[in-house]
Amino acid sequence: MKNNYRFLALTSTLVFIIIACQLGTPTSNPTTDIGLTQTALAMTLTAVSNNQQPLASPTITPQIEIPPTQELTPSTEDIQKKIDSSNILIYEDVAGYPSLLPYVRKALESIGGHHQYVADAMGTFLNYLMSDTKWDLIIVSAEVRGAISGDYWTLITDQVDNNVALVAEVWYLDKISRGKIAPFLEKCGIDVQKDWGRSANANPVEYEMYWVEPDSPVFNTPNQVDSFRASSYDVWQGGDAGDFINLTEGSHSVILASHIRDAKQDYGLITSCLDGRVILQTFSSHDYSRNNGQDMMDLWENYIIYALTNHFMVVP
Numbered sequence: 458m459k460n461n462y463r464f465l466a467l468t469s470t471l472v473f474i475i476i477a478c479q480l481g482t483p484t485s486n487p488t489t490d491i492g493l494t495q496t497a498l499a500m501t502l503t504a505v506s507n508n509q510q511p512l513a514s515p516t517i518t519p520q521i522e523i524p525p526t527q528e529l530t531p532s533t534e535d536i537q538k539k540i541d542s543s544n545i546l547i548y549e550d551v552a553g554y555p556s557l558l559p560y561v562r563k564a565l566e567s568i569g570g571h572h573q574y575v576a577d578a579m580g581t582f583l584n585y586l587m588s589d590t591k592w593d594l595i596i597v598s599a600e601v602r603g604a605i606s607g608d609y610w611t612l613i614t615d616q617v618d619n620n621v622a623l624v625a626e627v628w629y630l631d632k633i634s635r636g637k638i639a640p641f642l643e644k645c646g647i648d649v650q651k652d653w654g655r656s657a658n659a660n661p662v663e664y665e666m667y668w669v670e671p672d673s674p675v676f677n678t679p680n681q682v683d684s685f686r687a688s689s690y691d692v693w694q695g696g697d698a699g700d701f702i703n704l705t706e707g708s709h710s711v712i713l714a715s716h717i718r719d720a721k722q723d724y725g726l727i728t729s730c731l732d733g734r735v736i737l738q739t740f741s742s743h744d745y746s747r748n749n750g751q752d753m754m755d756l757w758e759n760y761i762i763y764a765l766t767n768h769f770m771v772v773p
Contacts, residue, residue, distance in 0.1 A: 546586070557743055595622070597613070626742050628741050665716070700740075702724075733763060
């Protein structure tokens with residue numbers, strides 16, 4: 458019994474000392490602190506009266522907020538290294554036309570990586586699309602028109618769904634847009650606005666196009682390419698010039714070049730979609746052979762670098 462009284466006296470003394478210290482601390486709240494201390498004292502007295510040891514004060518573990526892990530954006534050097542080791546599949550169907558320079562193959566001469574160039578071998582192209590090879594970029598330069606359609610686009614869409622980049626020259630979309638390419642166009646948020654035709658004896662200036670996003674890397678990196686103000690095609694023959702593209706409702710695609718000055722929702726001729734991993738050109742490259750085709754080859758090089766850069770921004 459004496460031990461209990463001694464313990465009670467000692468405990469009371471400690472409590473009063475704690476109260477005195479807390480009241481002397483300028484940063485504390487006296488009312489709150491006294492209330493907490495009185496509660497602790499009551500618990501202690503109860504424990505003593507029941508001939509029990511007082512409960513120990515609970516240990517409070519401070520909550521440390523850990524900032525979320527931030528994803529690092531690849532550096533320019535990292536992107537270049539990946540481009541230099543990339544896998545690129547190329548279909549370019551001008552091999553049977555000796556008068557036409559293979560613009561895509563020429564543009565690739567200054568780009569690193571492994572180039573699987575199949576020229577106009579459609580069967581070989583199909584086999585590579587169906588293979589287990591992990592491609593970084595697929596290029597379709599279909600100037601002969603209509604050859605790459607149907608199941609080809611089902612396979613290409615599957616590749617794009619796996620984060621593969623795509624650059625495609627398809628100036629016959631009005632002929633195939635309701636076929637197996639339709640799901641791809643829907644993913645891009647674009648549609649064919651209308652066919653772009655040439656009347657006989659038309660003025661070449663009537664087939665100009667404007668860069669409606671002139672600051673885009675597509676027109677500036679690594680080459681600066683000015684907009685095409687006239688076609689080099691012998692327009693007196695008449696015929697098909699390509700297709701105009703319009704953006705569908707809610708689309709995140711970007712029209713980069715248009716037939717109408719400042720038109721950013723329609724009359725598109727160069728369109729970027731899926732965060733820049735995909736570039737669609739809906740006119741024929743060889744209709745614009747300014748500077749012996751050098752401007753068009755420079756533009757193709759820009760296409761390829763732009764699509765691969767955006768591909769490697771999301772693919773580790």
